Amino acid sequence: MSSVAYTVGKLAQASDTKAVTIRYYEREGLMPSPPRTRGGYRLYSDVHLERLLFIRRSRRLGFSLGSVKKLLEIADRKDAPCVNVDMQVSQHLSEVRERLAQLSALEAELQRLSACCEGEGVISNCRIIEALSGDDGTSDTPY
Amino acid sequence: MSSVAYTVGKLAQASDTKAVTIRYYEREGLMPSPPRTRGGYRLYSDVHLERLLFIRRSRRLGFSLGSVKKLLEIADRKDAPCVNVDMQVSQHLSEVRERLAQLSALEAELQRLSACCEGEGVISNCRIIEALSGDDGTSDTPY
DNA sequence: CTACACCTTATACTGACTATAAGGTCAAGG
DNA sequence: CCTTGACCTTATAGTCAGTATAAGGTGTAG
Numbered sequence: 001m002s003s004v005a006y007t008v009g010k011l012a013q014a015s016d017t018k019a020v021t022i023r024y025y026e027r028e029g030l031m032p033s034p035p036r037t038r039g040g041y042r043l044y045s046d047v048h049l050e051r052l053l054f055i056r057r058s059r060r061l062g063f064s065l066g067s068v069k070k071l072l073e074i075a076d077r078k079d080a081p082c083v084n085v086d087m088q089v090s091q092h093l094s095e096v097r098e099r100l101a102q103l104s105a106l107e108a109e110l111q112r113l114s115a116c117c118e119g120e121g122v123i124s125n126c127r128i129i130e131a132l133s134g135d136d137g138t139s140d141t142p143y
Numbered sequence: 144m145s146s147v148a149y150t151v152g153k154l155a156q157a158s159d160t161k162a163v164t165i166r167y168y169e170r171e172g173l174m175p176s177p178p179r180t181r182g183g184y185r186l187y188s189d190v191h192l193e194r195l196l197f198i199r200r201s202r203r204l205g206f207s208l209g210s211v212k213k214l215l216e217i218a219d220r221k222d223a224p225c226v227n228v229d230m231q232v233s234q235h236l237s238e239v240r241e242r243l244a245q246l247s248a249l250e251a252e253l254q255r256l257s258a259c260c261e262g263e264g265v266i267s268n269c270r271i272i273e274a275l276s277g278d279d280g281t282s283d284t285p286y
Numbered sequence: 287c288t289a290c291a292c293c294t295t296a297t298a299c300t301g302a303c304t305a306t307a308a309g310g311t312c313a314a315g316g
Numbered sequence: 317c318c319t320t321g322a323c324c325t326t327a328t329a330g331t332c333a334g335t336a337t338a339a340g341g342t343g344t345a346g
Contacts, residue, residue, distance in 0.1 A: 007292075007293075008292095008293075008294095009291095009292065009293080018334085018335085019292095019293085020334080020335070020336085021333085021334065021335090023294095023295095024333075024334060024335095028333090037293095037342085037343090038342095039293080039294090039341075039342045039343075040293080040294060040295095040341080040342080041292085041293055041294080041342070041343085042293085042294090050276065050277070053276075053277060054275055054276050054277075057275050057276075057277075058275055059333090061249060061252060061253060061256075061275075062249055062253075064332075064333085065332075065333065065334095066332095071272075071275065074266060074272075075266060075272045075275075075276070077266060078265065078266050078267040079265050079266065079267070080265060080266050081264075081265055081266075082260060082261075082263065082264045082265055082266055082268070082269040082271075083263070085260065085266070085269055085271045085272060086257065086260045086261075086271065089253060089256055089257045089260075089271055090257050092253060093250070093253040093254060093257050096246060096249055096250050096253060097250060099246060100243070100246050100247065100250060103239060103242060103243050103246060104243065106204060106205055106239055107236065107239050107240060107243060109204060110204060110205075110232060110235060110236040110239060111236060113204075113232055114229065114232045114233050114236055117225060117228065117229045117232075118225075118229075120225065120226070121224075121225045122221065122222050122223060122224055122225055123217060123218060123220060123221045123222065123223050123224075123225055123228070124221040124222070125225070126225040126228055128225075128228045128229065128232055129214075129217075129218045129228060132197055132200055132201055132204075132214065132218075133193065133196075133197050133218070134193075134196070150323075150324075151323095151324075151325095152322095152323065152324080161303085161304080162323095162324085163303080163304070163305085164302085164303065164304085166325095166326095167302075167303065167304095171302090180311085180312090180324095181311090182310075182311045182312070182324080182325090183310080183311080183324080183325060183326095184311070184312085184323085184324055184325080185324085185325095202302090207301075207302090208301075208302065208303095209301090
């Protein structure tokens, strides 16, 4: 069941991660140092794969490596209260929502900017350049 | 209105930018090297302020420094066709929209994650940790 | 036994700054 | 004129999450 051995490349393949990234996670203390062959090749097991998948999933959800580290530490202490995890996730969620709002405002402004130029003139008449030069975006009087 | 001289600190204040950032822009070729006092202090004019505000505003709209550089080069050549600017902006807009969609999906997943834990149990029963460990739910060992 | 894919480490680079250190300059007050 | 202190100068290193490169060692198939 859990006796499969992976080299770093195989683990990379199995987890859709690059080998250099796995070694980077080891340096950063997110992955444990695995046993080695006589020649020094890393040998990973399914346990390592599980942990790596945990890291990658958390990263895809936008958690920083620091947060992932905390999450892993909490996950490793099975008797720790669950509320710590919930707090991490909730905080991250509110950060994501804030970023979402900012990005949404940005999109509106870019669209406004994009719509104001027909692309037919030259720079000296370009409303986009005008807007970037001085319009703070809250006014409808250009320049 | 014209011929006002700023030290880097004054320019920083007038543009809501840090002085180190202004010097960084100079090193990166976005701001021109201004004249200096006998002692070596940079002396900026309103022309510099204009350019800096252009940069800052573009950055606020999410353009990379590389894009800002291109935008500045185009803006400096007043007879260049306007369509170049429009392309830059449109491309950036579609990138922003893509990021917006990703972030939105992320928010949904985080909310789902957050909602599944009441924060009352311990890690060994935590559904968030379970979810991060693998959505197939067959493993109860996150490590 | 050799070819070749894979592995090892160390180092430097990315973007857009930020932080720190060690020292020089300028204007004001005494 | 001298000192104080706020400001300026440069150079260097750090941030985050990897990516790129170089120079060399290992494992295995034919």
